[in-house]
Each structure stands twice: as C-alpha cells, then as structure tokens.
Amino acid sequence: MAAGSISGTEFANQANIFFTLSVKYNDTWDLKSSPHNRNEVYLTKRCNIEVAENKQVSTNQKQSSSQTANQSIAEEEDVDVEESDAACLTTTPPPSSSVCQFEYHIVYSASYGVPVLYFNAYTQDGRLLSLDSVWNSVPQHYQDRFQHERWTTLTQQEHPILGRPFFQLHPCHTADLMSKLIPESCSGNYLLSWLSAVGPVVGLKVPLSYVTS
Template sequence: MAAGSISGTEFANQANIFFTLSVKNNDTWDLKSSPHDRNEVYLTKRCSVEVTDNTQASTNPNIAEEEEADAQESDVACLATPPSPSSSVCQFEYHIVYSASYGVPVLYFNAYTKAGKLLSLDTIWNSVPQHYQDRFQHERWSILTQQEHPILGRPFFQLHPCHTADLMSKLIPNSCSGNYLLSWLSAVGPVVGLKVPLSYVTR
C-alpha cells in the first residue's frame, strides 16, 4: 500500500467511525451500502450552500453549517448568514466514495439551484474560494471534473484523487493511525463549500 493511501477495508472502518461522529454531532451524514455489494459502503450528505462568483468577489463567501429547523428534511443548512445580493443558495449533495484505483477516498458532489437546475462546471469553479482558484489555476479542469459516479452510475462532479495520497502522507505519515477520513475531509471539503464542524475534533 502506497504512502498516504488506505485499503477498502480501512476505508469502510473509517466510514463507520466518521458516521458515528456525525450522529454524535447531530450532523446528517448517512452511511450507505452499494446496491451491487453490501460490503462496499459510502457516505452521503445534502446541505444548502451559499454560492458566490469568486472570480469577481474580493472576499470569500461565509459558509458555515447549522441545522435546519424542519427535522423531516434531510438537508442541513450550511449558512451562517443570509445570502448577499450577489450570491445564491444552492442545494449540494456530497458523496464520499472509495477509489480502489488510487487507494483513497474521493469526494463526489452535485449542486442544484432552488429550481432544481444542475450548476455548470464553470459555475462550480467560480464558486471555489479564491485562494484555491489561484493555487489550482493551471490544473483546474484536472482537479475539478465531471465523472460517472462509480456506484450510482450518474454524472457527478468530482475532486480528482490524483494528489490525495501525497496530501495524506503529509497530514498523516502513518495512514492507519488517527482519523484518516476526518483529516482528509477537513483538507479537501472547503474547496467545494463543505466544512467539518469543529465539534468533530473537540468532543
């Protein structure tokens, strides 16, 4: 196993640990099994995210998480403040799926307007915080791509896993120690508006 990568079994164990943390923190991550293989698990979450065109914004949008009042809804609001006139609230669906090819988790997601229209790849890229845009400018379409979901077979946006093992080898030198999935999501989630509540690491 390459440095910074984990096995499918380790991913399943990490997913169960992360799901337990989600329940303890009243978050809405769900742990699901593949319809093709019960031993293949993945995590899902839906939430509302304030989307701003950061190619013209001088500051990053303030995206934070708070639970919606309606307990019947599976969505969770990620907004600390009402959207500004130049931004809009969109529904994001995030999936964490294991890639056997790369030996790492992969973040898949789709984003929709309130009317149910799928956001374009350009719109998604423009909503990425400016410092990430600057960092990935020359490889933007290799980092952020649209691919078929490996389990559901539907088009999803994807944060490409090509650099994940290298990133994780620096964050967690020994991949099997610590909470690999939590560390990974804390590092990559903010690129596409997904933040891990501080309570995950303080409780």
Template sequence: MAAGSISEDEFWNSIISFLTLSSKIDRKWMIIDTQNGARYVKKTEIIKDTENKEHPIEDEDSAVFQGEESLDQSNLTWEYHILYSQSFSVPVLYFNVHTQNGKLLSLDEIWKKVPETYQERLSEDRWTFISQQEHPVLGCPYFYLHPCHTAELMKNTPAVTDKRHYIVAWLSAVGPVVGLNLPLEYGKLCAC
C-alpha cells in the same frame, strides 16, 4: 501500499469512526446501501448562493425551520458523496450542485464557487483537480475531486498513523475547496 493511501478495510473503519463522530456533532452524514450491494457515504446541504464566497452554510433543518421563504432561488443544494477509489487506494469526494428548480451547475459555475484562496493555488490544475465523470455507483454525471494527489497530501498528516481519523483529516483538507467545511468539533473529538 504507498504512504498516504489506505486499504478498503481501513477506509470503511475510518468511515465508521467518522460517522460515530457525526452522530455526536451534526448527524448529517449517512451510509447509503444500494440494491446492487455498493455503498457510499452521503451528505446534503443547502447553502445560500451569494456573491460573497465566505458565506455561512445553512443546513436542511434550518432552511425548513425558517420557512418556505428561505428556499428561494438563491439557495444551492450541494450533495456530497464519499467513495473509495480502488485505483488510487484513497477516498474520493463526488458532488453535485443544483438550484432549487433542479438545474445542475456547470463546471465553470462550480469553479466560481471555489474560494479565491484555492482558485489561486489551483489555477494551473483547475480542470484536472475538479472533473466530471459518471458516478461509479449511481451511473450519472457527478463532479469529483480527482484522487491522484490524495496519497501525497495525506502521507504527511498525523491521520496516517491513526487511520481511524483519516476521513476527518482528508475532508478537512479537501472539503473547503468545494464548500464542505467540517465543524471544529470533529478535530477536537479526534484529538481525545
């Protein structure tokens, strides 16, 4: 197996470790088991859509707590899924974004949500880094971060030696591109 990649068993062991951390930190991630026996990991967040790309993240609980007025049309619902790629032997981040009235964002609209620092670095790979395809479990269109460079990215990270924390290291590296920022507590607990 190539450096930086993981087996499917290692992937699920890392997912279990990640979910254990999530249960202590924010309880936002869960495993979804489908009727056909497939599984994936899911998180949903409501994020205020503002012109400022460094906007704070608002989770579902705080949106409900603040009342109906916080669920206006300027909020976007981001749904993230983590799956295992058999072809690349790495995790893949699938996601969709929709407005409060259910309208899915286009790839151009998604790209506008990518923080400027990443837009500059990814400008040449813009359309191959974030793509859209049929979700391998759900069978409907989802955006995803293409996994072709994941093993290369991960081969130089400490998580490769301790694969229990592979998912934390990987999400910390790729998640911010699409608004997914892990709280620092994940890294602190992994270091223990």
C-alpha cells in the same frame, strides 16, 4: 498499501466511525451501502449554500473612470459562499446570490487507494450547476491556488456506484497529500484529516467537535 493510502476495509471502518460522530453531533451525514455490494459503503450529505451569481458586464456599459471599471471587474470575479448547515463553509453572502443545494458523496477508490469527494449542486428549480458555475463557487484563495490546473483538480465523472455524472475532486494527488499529513504507521484519523484538507475547496468543512472526539 502505498504511503498515503488506505485499504477498502480501513475506509469502511472509518466511515462507520464518522457516521457515528455525525449522529452524535446532529450532523446530516448518512452512511449508505452500494446496491451492487452491501459491503461497499459510502457517505452522503446535503446542505444548502448561498452562492453569488456571476455578473456580466456588457460592452456598451463601459465605465468612464478606470477606478469604476476596476471595481466592476472585481465585483464580477468575486464569488463568496454562505450555507445554512453548520458543517459547511460559512462566509458573508454578496448582495446578488441564490441558494443552491449541494450533495456530497465520499466514496472509496480502489484504483487510487484513497477516498474521493464527489458532489453535485442544484438550483432551487432543480437545474444542475455547470462546471464553470461550480468553479466560481470555490473560495477565491483556492481558485488562485489551483488556477493553472483548475480542470484537472475539479472534473465531472461518472459516480462509481450510482452511475450518473457527478463533479469530483480528482484523487491523483491525495495519497501524496496524506503521506505528508499522517505518518504511514497511523491511519486512525485518516478520513477526518483528509476531509478537513479537501472539503473546504468545495464549501465543506469538518466541525471541530469531530476532531476533538
């Protein structure tokens, strides 16, 4: 295997261990098998996240003071998230926000030799969030970090197992990232290390209890 990647068998083994920890700590991850191949497994999780709504400022509502205008722009661009699930990112919700359901899937990519994080986000009435809305839910420091490659970092692709559209954190840089995080001779904590690194980008983090185990 190339540096920073794992085999499908290693992924399946680590997914089973991860699911066992989820049960132990009363987390909400589930382990599922592909309907096409029972040996192909993937992890799923759902949690509710409070997402700030974008504020649109009309042209006839210009502020007379530049200080007020700057404050309005800052409020328009500021998007925080808070969630009800302990294993998801928690921040202070803004005054104007709505609760959305995020559905996360961890699927192995044979092409890249790495796990891939797929997800969808829905409003309370079942509407799928747009790519722009999903990007706005990303914590601001990650938006700043990926601003020049935002649409190659976060894309919409067909789920490789379910065959329907999902958002995806693109795996093209995953092997390089993991080769720096984990020595090539040690892959025992690969899945936990990977999810700890990429999950917070889309509001998901691994509880410390998983790592200490």
